[in-house]
Amino acid sequence: MKDYIKSLEIILLSTIVTSRRISDWLTGRNSTKVRQWQSTPRYNARRIAFHRSETENAKVILGSATPSIETLYAAERGVIELHTLSERYGEGKLPLIEIVKLKNSSEEITPRLKLFTNRAVKEGNQAVYLLNRRGFAPFVLCGDCGTAAECPDCSIGMNYHRGKGMLCHYCGYSADVPVKCSKCGSESILKLGSGTQKIEETITKEFPDYRVFRLDQDSARKKDAVFDLLEQMHKREIDILLGTQMISKGFDFHGVTVAGIIMADIGLNMPDFRATEKIFSLLMQLSGRSGRGGSEGRVIIQTLNEEHIIFDYLKRQDYSGFYREELKIRKMINYPPFTRLARIVIRGKDEDTVCESADTLAEILKKTGSEKFPKIMILGPSPAPLTKIGGNYRYHIILKSSKLKDLTALIKTALDSFKSKAVYVEIDIDPVDML
Ligand SMILES: [Zn+2]
Ligand SMILES: [Zn+2]
Incomplete structure (x- = not known):
């Protein structure tokens, strides 16, 4: 056990120390797009721990009362070993x-x-x-026409906080609770939920x-x-x-x-x-x-x-x-752990430009994909569920493949021929959320 903990410490430590190399590993070196990807390094800590354990010849221990579906599936297939604690530690009984x-x-x-x-x-x-x-209340809306107070920079409703007015939980924008409805002028403003x-x-x-x-x-x-x-x-x-x-x-x-x-x-x-x-x-x-x-x-x-x-x-x-x-x-829906996912978010200040760029990028991906990686499934582009955050419009494209190498290769090839200064492209491999 001591050795395990030691190895775990080494992995965590070296992960922190070499975090620059993590992005290299994730995105591949010598790519012209690496800098763009590095500016928001997105990584899955669990996968990094496993990767490091291979290079350092160390053990990784994952501990949880509720392991993720992906982790349990890996255990089921014998990729990792599962140890179960079927009783509560000490005197505790299950509630x-x-x-x-x-x-x-x-x-x-x-x-x-x-x-x-x-x-x-x-x-x-x-x-x-x-x-x-x-x-205090997650919805501020007009009691007559139902119009909700939305953050001007995000496509989501404002939350009412006691003594502080309204706050956007995504970008932090704050404002006073309106005296009148912006649409119908009614003075009946409700704080609901x-x-x-x-x-x-x-x-x-x-x-x-x-x-x-x-x-x-x-x-x-x-x-x-x-x-x-x-x-x-x-x-x-x-x-x-x-x-x-x-x-x-x-x-x-x-x-x-x-x-x-x-x-x-x-x-x-x-x-x-x-x-x-x-x-x-x-x-x-x-x-x-x-x-x-x-x-x-x-x-x-x-x-x-x-x-x-x-x-x-x-x-x-x-x-x-x-x-x-x-x-x-x-x-049934072919999502992890049955496939690897890549999510590409295209964002920018102008919605038409974002929409058009997302479409262009999807076209390139689909064309290159059908030529070189016919097994990769490409979904979208479509507006992301959180269509606007902090003044940026967001569209996304989802790619599915059983082979991570194919996914990253396709994305790199496509990005090499995709030129747009007006939008920002985020690449997320195995994204933890799809919002
Ligand atoms: Zn109204
Ligand atoms: Zn906001």
Whole structure:
């Protein structure tokens, strides 16, 4: 084991030290486009660790309660070795998981969650609540015509933050809440939905005597916020810890016997082939915060759509069942781990230029592809799900192939004959998201 850890350290260290070489490895040397690619080096740390382990003749250990579909598939095929911990370490038992239907999207704390929270706190234990949405209200819109306040630089709605007006979570643009609707002039401006700040208020109303701590990107900015949290949780000076996904991993609080997921639906319908896997993994991780100290833990998962297939697997904590189901879907739609992916994002300030450039690049890719790499599948171009971020319009092209070498060779050849100064081209091999 000691040797393994040593090797792991060497890999991590050399990965950091030679990070310039990483981009060489990813993109190939001596390419005229290397500089362009290097300016936003995108790499998959897991793949780099494996690559380094080959060159350094070292071992890599990946550890997770929810390994990725790709990793499990590699284990299944014998590419890597799987070691399973089927029982909780120490005295901890696996918690009981309950799926509770929310009456509507404005219900925040169901009677079941309230009941178990009260029981836990009365026994001197603690609860953690997860809501993967920071701010106060995620939607600001006109009560008469429904027009939403959007960030002028991004194609997404503005979030209302208590005492701070509206904030764009993608580019950081901020503005006051409008007095009138920009479209119909109505003065009825609504702040809808719930973010962590709003749930914090609700908790304070529902449980006026309990001590609440909120951990999200906003509260974590305060000096020592995380340190204070750790100390107060261990001293049991907090009854309910509320947070975004920041609270789902790594913490080992022995007093927590209840984990509540305020709305499990957030993120499930993202236009990303890994959306279900990401949410499943997040909910499993959060469930794992409950009952670590020996007392029986309980997890209340609140959702608007309790029929969703992931809840069946979650209830049974059946990660391998979920894995098999998800693998079937990936195979059907030919996505990783059944293929390698490359995503090319073309972005720029002028939408027509971006649209035209994306089309030109796709044409070159398709022409070169059909001549030299007929097995590569090329999808798009199409507007990226996040069509505009920080004033840049974004279109993307997706390439699929079982051979990474073919993918990079095709992209390099195509980029050599693609000349455009008006747009920026991002290449992402094995992208972690498709937004
Ligand atoms: Zn209006
Ligand atoms: Zn923005």
